[in-house]
Structure formats: structure tokens, C-alpha cells
Amino acid sequence: MKATGRQVFDHIARAVAQEGSEVCFALMGDANMNFATRLSEQGTRMIYVRHEHCAVAAAMAYARKSGQVGLATVTCGPGLTQLMTALPAAVRAHLPLVVMAGEAPLKQGWYNQGIDQAPFVTATGARYRSLHWPERMPTAIRDAFLEARRDRVPVVLGIPFDLQNLPWDGGDDLPAPSVQLLPQPSAIPPNPADLNAAADMVGGAKRIVVMAGLGAVEAGAGEACRALSRKCDALLAATLPARGIFAGDPFNLNVAGGFSSDIARVCFAEADLVIAVGCSLARHNADGGKLWPNAKVLQVDTDPVAVSQGRIAAEAHLRADARLGVEALTAMLEDRATEWRTPALAARIASEPADGSRFAVEPGLHDPREVVSALETHLPADWQMVNSSGHCSYYFAHMPSRPWDKFLTIREFGAIGNGTSFAMGVAAACPEETVVLFDGDGSLLMHVQELETMRRHEMNILVIALNDGAYGSEIHKLRADGLSDAGAVFGRTDLAAIARGFGIAGETGTDLADLPAMIARFAKTGGAAVWDVPVSDRVYSPLIRR
Template sequence: MALHMFETLADSFVAEGIETCFALLGDANMNWATALSERGVRMIYVRHEHCAVAAATAYARKTGKVGIATVTCGPGVTQILTALPAAVRARIPLVIFAGESPLGAAWYNQELDQAPLITATGAIYRQLHHIPRMTTEIRDAFATAQEQRCPVVIGVPLDLQSKPAPDAAAPPASSDAILPRTTALRPNPADVTDLTDHIAQVRRIVVMAGLGAAGAVDACRALADKTGALLATTLPARGLFHGDPFSVGIAGGYSSTLARALFAEADLVIAVGCRLSQHTLDKGKLFPGAEILQIDTDPRALSQGMAAANRHLCGDAKLAVEALTQAMPQQPGWRNDRLAAAITDAPSDTAEFPPEPNVLDPRDVVAALDAALPQDWQMVNSSGHCAFFSAHMNRPFATFLTIREFGAIGNGISYAMGVAAARPDDTVVLFDGDGSLLMHVQELETIRRHGLNILICALNDRAYGSEIHKLRDEGLSDAGAVFGATDLASIARGFGIAGHRVDDLTQLPALVAEFARSGGAAVWDFPISDHVASPVIRRAHPTGHSGTERPIDIKALL
């Protein structure tokens, strides 16, 4: 018996080697999704379309594969318009089967011109309206997602999905057919020589790595050793140099107090495999006296409105860094034992705040969790005010995920589900704020139903944290951003998972041991102060908090 087109399209997805799909079913995608499930693909059925795309985004980042999601047409598509820009800006490959309203219907309640909505987010939209080319279009969508590192949304009219499939053989999968096999790009030797001569005259260097340097970690360490440089990473790549005594952590708006003081003294930043974004350079304020050398396969003159780099070296991260290291003379740089000790001991934030009864300092909460949680558990850093604190946990890159390119809160629970699907044998820990968690709290039911092993640590300030500090800085009422206490632990129990309110941090070792034994899912509700402002907020809104900065005597360390 001839297959329907929805079955043949499911076969085309399976041919691409997909293993997991995040889905919310409706008329325009449910037959296709059911066929996909029948072909052995693991389906994770979420409660909101946004969460399907956001979870696929984290899954793709964690696995290196194309993330797959499916939503229905019309309202299913409009619900994903916040998740898509985050994937676009993070350059994450997705293929999303969205369906379309039937072409043959005189009127359809959910009819919508979907293409302009999708392209407005920066994603690519493909309409599959010609049955003989549909399987080829699927192959091309996967190729485009991988080559351009972006989401591709596929619209297949509902009535065409039910048509008999032609007998023509499906084209080969994108990975087998058309994706080019490229070799690593070697840097121009003349450029290396010119740059080496210049670097040899510089004393205080920072080697800063992004996600593009993930395969060049050892090479970057060797260059830093040769030049006496400090090591740093962008926020998405945080933890790449975990354990190195001269790694100062994150470069950008999330830099620690010590790192920021050191960066102010830098003469040269060697940026390897990273975008020189406004966040990474803190709008040009992070390295006020330094030249910037960008090493990339596609270096850019302009980045987010800034002429960020003074010099460029085009080449593969590992090969270019190795070439520089080989050509460089040994330099003392600014490394010494005092500085190494300070890097080891310095807290991420040195500000002091008056103690408050019945609430915790979020920095104390994160420090206690960092000490108690096993090093091999997967950590997910969400968005919002409290994200600064958990971003500074002492964890390696392989067990930490953060995606913040669009600045939207509410993604944390979805990203945790994506990581849990990507690492089914691991325990996943999400750090989120109460405001962000409550945006998609319905997914607690998804977590329970699919048996995902996720521990949610909610830093509960009973408000939208960034907004209250900004409003206070403006001298305005914060009433619109303060919502009052929400019993997140009871909400978790209502969804059928464990919930605990944690007022005493000395309880954590026992709680962690019990969760490690039992597994499953849980929400731990930490009541935190709404007066402890992160350094990011304090710099931009200096009067909206009660903190006192404790300066670092950087000269004594150099």
C-alpha cells in the first residue's frame, strides 16, 4: 500500500539520523509526528510550543547535532517567535516541522502567512508545496541548517501531507550527499611573522577563547604559557580553561571583580574563535587600554556596531594559535605567585550588603550549591538577574550550558529538558529565578511524565530581579516588578515531583545525597534577598541597591 506523504517525510527525517524530537501536536503536524515516533525517534511531548523549540536549541548545543522540533500551523508557529531569535543569534542549527493550513480549503481558522513571521526572527522558512520535491527540500533544510548554523522552519500544507507519496526514491541524506568536507584553514605565514614581532613587544596579554576555540584549548594554554598571558573565555564558553591557575574566568559583562580589574591593565587581547560582541567587550569598556587581535576563520571588521579588533589573523583556531606559539619567544608576562593565589581565592563579587532576616544572599546559595553538587552533574545557567551568580560556579565547560544571546527569561526549564534529553544518563541542575521559572512552570509536568532527571534550584526573590533594581535606581516605585512570595516547592509537589524550601544552607549536603540516591525531579526553593544586586546591575544602575564596593589593590598583585 502506498505511503502517505507525511510518512515519507518522516522517513526523510529518519534518514538524517535524528534521534530525538521535541513536539506539541496539532492538526498540521500530528500525523507526521506520529509516523516519526513509529520509526523509533524519541518524542518528548511538551506543554508549550516555545518550549519545544527552546529544548531543541539546548539539545543541539549539547550534542553538536541538528535540533528537531515540531509545532502545528498558525498559533503553533506564533508561539515560537521568542525561542527562535535566541537560536538564530547563538548560531544553533535546528529544523522545525511546522505544517501549514490546507491549500485546498476555502477558509481555515488557523490560516496565517507564516513566512514573514519566521524570517523576521532571522530564521529561514521553506514552503513545501510541490510533492515531487518534498524529500529533496527536507535534505536541503538539513544542509542549510548545518552550513549556515541557523534554524530552518518547514511549512507543509495539511492537505498535501495526506496525499499518496510518489514511488521515486528519496535523495541521500545531507551528510552523505552534499555537505562539503573541508580541511582546517592554515594561517598565512607572513601574517604570523608580522604578528609575532608585534606581540613580542607586549607585556600584559589576555588569551580569550570562545566556542570556536573548543578544539584549541591546549593550544591556547600553550600560547598563554609562552607569553605569560592570562586566560579568559566568553560567557557561552565559560569553563574551557577550568582548573588553570591563571584562568580568570568570564570576559564580558559577567566578568568577576578581579578579572575586570586585571583586564583594565591589559595591553593586548588575543581573541580566539569568538565573536567580539557588545556583551563580550562590555560595550568597549572591558579592555580600555588594549589592542585586540582576532583569530577566526571569518574575521569581521565590524561587530554589533563596533570596530572591535585592531588586528586579524585568518585561520583555524588550533593551527593559528599553534603557529603563533611556535614563533613566539618566551615572555614573563604578568604571571606570578601572588596573582595565582588571588585568582584562586577571589570571590566573583566583592561587594558587601547589609544582612537581612529570613532571606539568603544569592552568592552564598550558589557557593553552597557549588560545594555540595557533584562535579559531573550537568549545570544549566538560565537568564535574568540571578544568572550572574551561578555563571561563576567552579565547573568545566563540558558540564555547563548557558544560552543568553536574545536576553529573554523563561527559557531555563526548556534548556534543562534539552540537556536532559541529550545526556539521559546524567543529572541536570537548572539555576533559575522565580520569575523565569514561572513563565513555563507547566513543563514540570513534562519533566515528570518523561522521567527527566532534573533538579531545579530556584533563586526566589519574589520579583523580577533586574527590574526592581532599575526602578529603584530611577527613584520609581518597584510595585510592578514585585509579586510577593510564591511557594514554588508546593507548586512542584502539585505537579507530582519533589519540592523543598531551603532556608538553611547547611541542609544542602544531605539534600544532595538524597537526590543523588533517589533521582527523579525536584524544585528547591531558595528565598533570597531582593537587595543584593549583581555587578552588572550595579554598574548600570548605581543607586538602585544598598551594596558597598570593596576595591581590589591590583597594583599589589602585578
């Protein structure tokens, strides 16, 4: 074929750009910088981060918030090995990602950054595809996006950079993009026999909790679940990733799992049936089986499971789309007399604190529960909230007025240090909105360099860090075991001063009465900022106590 005057990386960039991911999170090196430059010139918005892990973690949050495939690019060797924490988190959260990674040049017998990259990626549960034939690369890229979309999994593409730099000898045509090939199956209605069995099970139960997961969110089943709960005198709850789907309902117990409130645990203990709608029924969702000790589980899902993460997760199943299954089940039932959904219980749910334990808080420090309560009261309702991981994330999960579409939580791998990345992903997906990141000092310090990325890309992100001067989960576990906590205590770093050093605003929250004025100032100025809120290290969550 006649030479086009372009190089392979030009055509790779065209193939990626037509897949429709509007944002790419990147850290450039020899093996991806030419491709990344061309991708930017194709119109993709590039967010240039300071660490490769943060590129993929930001793409995770972007995928969850935007509904698009998250896109990131890193170089070969050490660029790729930095992804080993983010990839398993994306796998377990079922997030569709494509990572464009370089590979060592094929023409060289030895390259100092060359390693066998595939085993690293496949060990995380992600997919690895080597692209070693230039003319097939556009189709292989399309197939990777199709795989990510259909299987909801990260796919890493390794492309040797000497191949990327070859002249492009193919034609100008591109394969059809993945969205044109993606199957569009209709929602699955329930089987009538299965529906009758499920209705009999519900009819024989006395205390029912309708629990929704991300499958219910994606199917638009929230209102159907509310209608089911009203008809069968049931309470409502949500898995942690779906928290907020029932915000505002007087019988919403909020989070079901290890993060459940005191009143939620009381109610779940009374339940004899949990109807799990669009839930994967992970171990934490049931608090290892301790949350509903007397209840059977009826799972409504397109892919029901019997065993999940080493435990029997459900005794009965209704294979169906979350919304269609719940609506059909509701239609089968007779209205039940109100016994559980009483005004007295609604009053308890509304008034009782998530954690009623008492602690002696040192002078000059805050109780983290009071901090979160004040933020729940004063933060604007239309701001996007991002909850990080670590000890502090329990407290921030209990902001009951915040609906699902304004509150992001990704905790499937249990790693701290992701907060700044998740906030950047949400900011990229919602560029016109204000983003608030809730984080701990230990987590923030792990990737504090991304404050500079926020400033450089003019992101509107307020970071609120609970600063206990330690790794919160670890100090409480060490103390409970009678061991020294010295290895987990590092002192109260001046996070506000660090923020100012990166060129953004930094304040210390010494008085919660100042919050309304601080919020008003930030709403007026925007940009990026860090609020350093000193909290007591003597207050610990019910999850840690258990």
C-alpha cells in the same frame, strides 16, 4: 506511478528520520500530528512539551549539547507564532535547527489558523521554506538539514496539512542524507605574512589576555591557548558561552564580559592586547568596550570581523582555524619572562570573590552569592549544569570548577523563561546524567508547566530556583531610577508546593548547611525536583550596578 498504500506524511517522516536527529521536541496539532506520530514510529524519541516555544528552546540546548541538528515540530498558525522568542535566540547563538511546521490547507479558501507564516519566521533571522510539491518534499527536507548544518541557522519548513495527507505516489527511494553531502573542509592554517604580523603585535605587547570563544571549544584549541598563555606571560579568559574551557587553570579569569569578576576587570584594565581565539566578539563580551579600555584586539578566527554589533571589535586579524592559528603563533614566539603570571596573582584569582560588594541581607533570607558558593562546593562534579537567564544568571556563571562540557549557557537574546526548556534539551542529549537547572523564580514561573513534561518523560532534572519574589533585574533598575518597583514585585511564590502539585519533589532551602543532605537524597532518588531557595532582593550584581 503505482500507489504504495502510504500517505505523504509517511514519506516525510522517513526523510526526517534518516537525517539522524535522535530526539524531536513536539507539540501536536492538526497540521503536524500525523507526521509526528509516524516519526515516533520510525524510532525518533519524541519529547511532547506543553508549549511550542519550549519545543524550539529545548531543541536549541539539545543541538548545543549533542552536536546534532535540533529538531522540533509544531502546528500551523498559533503553533508557529509561539516561536517568535526562541527563533531569534537560536539565530544569534548560531544553532542548527529544523522545525517541521504545518501550514493551512491549500484546498480551502479560508482557514481560521491560516496566516502568511514566512514573514514571521524571516523577521527573526531564521529561514522559511514552504513545501508545496509532495514528490520534492524528501529532497527539500534533506536540503533544509544541509542548510541548517552548513549555515548553523534554524530552518522552518511549512507543509500544508492537506498535502501531508495525500496518498504517496512516489517511489520508496530517499535522497542521500545531508551528512553525506556536507562539505568537510580541512582546517585553515594561517597565512605566513599574517602570522608574522600577529607575532610582531604580540611581541610588542606587555600585558596579554588570551580569550577563547566557542570557536576555540569546537576546534579543540583549549590546550593550545594555555600553551600560548604560558609562553607570552598571559592570562586566560573565556566568553560566556565558552566559560569553563580553562577550568582549573590558576591564571583563568573565567568570564570575559559584563559578567566578569572584580579581579578579571582589574586585570583586563591593565591589558594592552587581547588575543581573541574563536570569538564572535559580541558587544557583551567586551562589556560594550569598557572591559579592556587600553587594549587592542587580535582576532584569530576563520571568519574575522572588524565591526560587531555596532562597535569596532578588533584591530588586527589572523585568519585561521583556532587551534592551528594559536599553535603556529606560539611557535613563532620566544619564551617571555614571568611578570604577570605570579603566584600572588594566582592566589588572588583563587581566593577573591567574584563580587566583593557588601549588602545587608534580611534575616531568614540568603545572599545569592553564598548560595552559589555552597552549590559549587557540594554539587557532584559530573552533574550537568544549565544556567538560565535573568539577574540570577550572573551569580551562577561564577562556578569556576565547572568545565565547559558540564555547563550550558545560552543568553544571546536576553530572554528569561527558557531554563526549563534548556534543561530538558540537555537531559535529552545526556539521558544517563543528572541535570541541574539554575533559575530565578520569575523565569521558572513563565514556563512552569514543563515540570509536568519532566515528570512524564522521567527526566532526571533538579531545578534550583533563587526566589527573590520579583523580576530581579527590573526591580533594581527601577529603584536606581527612583521609580516604584510595584510592577516587578509579585511576592515569594511557594515554588516547592507548585512542584509537588505537578507530581515531583519540592523542597525549600532555608539553611545552606542542609545542602549536602539534600544533594545526597536527590542523588539517591533521582527524577525531577524543585528546590525553592529564598534570597534577598537587596543584593544585586555588578552588572546591574554598572
